[in-house]
Amino acid sequence: MVNPQIEGKIYPRTSSYLVGREKIREFAKAVFSKDPANLDLEAAKALGYQDLIAPPTFAVVIQERSLATVLADKEAAIDFSRVVHGDQRFIHQRPIVAGDELTSELKVASVKALAGNSMVTFETAIFDARDQLVCTAISTLVVRGGA
Amino acid sequence: MNLTVGQELPARDFKITRDSLVRYAGASGDFNPIHYRDDVAQSVGLPGVLAHGMLTMGLAVQVVVDFVGDSGQILDYQVRFTKPVLVDAEKGATVSVAAKVIEIDEETKLARIDVTAVCAELTVLGKAQVRVKI
Numbered sequence: 001m002v003n004p005q006i007e008g009k010i011y012p013r014t015s016s017y018l019v020g021r022e023k024i025r026e027f028a029k030a031v032f033s034k035d036p037a038n039l040d041l042e043a044a045k046a047l048g049y050q051d052l053i054a055p056p057t058f059a060v061v062i063q064e065r066s067l068a069t070v071l072a073d074k075e076a077a078i079d080f081s082r083v084v085h086g087d088q089r090f091i092h093q094r095p096i097v098a099g100d101e102l103t104s105e106l107k108v109a110s111v112k113a114l115a116g117n118s119m120v121t122f123e124t125a126i127f128d129a130r131d132q133l134v135c136t137a138i139s140t141l142v143v144r145g146g147a
Numbered sequence: 148m149n150l151t152v153g154q155e156l157p158a159r160d161f162k163i164t165r166d167s168l169v170r171y172a173g174a175s176g177d178f179n180p181i182h183y184r185d186d187v188a189q190s191v192g193l194p195g196v197l198a199h200g201m202l203t204m205g206l207a208v209q210v211v212v213d214f215v216g217d218s219g220q221i222l223d224y225q226v227r228f229t230k231p232v233l234v235d236a237e238k239g240a241t242v243s244v245a246a247k248v249i250e251i252d253e254e255t256k257l258a259r260i261d262v263t264a265v266c267a268e269l270t271v272l273g274k275a276q277v278r279v280k281i
Binding site: 023026027029030031032033034035037038047049053054055056057060061064081084085086087088089090091092094095138 | 161167170171173174175176177191200201202204205206208209212213216217218219221222223224225226227228274
């Protein structure tokens with residue numbers, strides 16, 4: 001079971017992640033995007049963006065960097081092999097754009113016990129190089145209880 | 148963009164193969180072997196290799212992106228993962244995605260579009276809601 005004491009815990013800012021143009025194209029193809037703003041620089045610029053913009057779920061890549069710090073935290077005691085993704089939400093202030101240098105800060109919003117399982121909700125705030133909020137990623141993991 | 152409450156957006160079928168899973172693993176950095184190795188999937192009690200939930204989430208929103216024509220208009224997107232998508236090594240899997248306009252708020256200039264995703268007659272995403280700028 002997940003340590004309920006980590007509720008409210010804030011994990012340190014991750015190191016900066018530079019969003020690459022080809023990474024956006026690679027991710028866009030992997031999620032079957034046909035959006036020219038993800039794939040074609042001229043099309044993205046015609047819409048007023050500085051560079052290619054990322055698909056709406058790309059922020060998961062940044063969220064994962066923060067989640068890795070939690071999974072490595074012995075105090076949290078989360079057994080990754082028992083983790084199932086319960087739900088996920090992304091609230092964007094603006095799209096992620098190629099060239100962005102992003103950091104993230106994760107807060108453990110809640111830890112609940114339910115039918116022998118733990119449900120942990122994380123809120124990851126993603127910031128750009130000017131420290132402006134770009135996206136809030138909210139993720140609930142279900143950690144199945146031990147046999 | 149012209150949206151009306153009750154409007155259905157053009158649906159799309161997504162054919163997922165094991166190749167799609169490997170591609171998504173590389174693109175996202177999620178290399179959990181339950182998404183590409185049958186032996187590992189079975190050892191943890193799964194019926195077989197599953198698609199990444201985040202792949203299903205990522206492709207389902209494309210029905211809305213196709214319609215609005217700009218990923219940057221998607222301000223808020225949430226889903227619940229209700230059933231796993233089992234991806235057969237030979238036959239793959241097909242996820243059928245549809246979307247419908249639920250409400251339009253003229254004050255906030257936001258529309259709520261709900262998405263349904265079905266694979267093998269099972270609803271694989273629940274409470275899948277997209278909020279877009281109008």
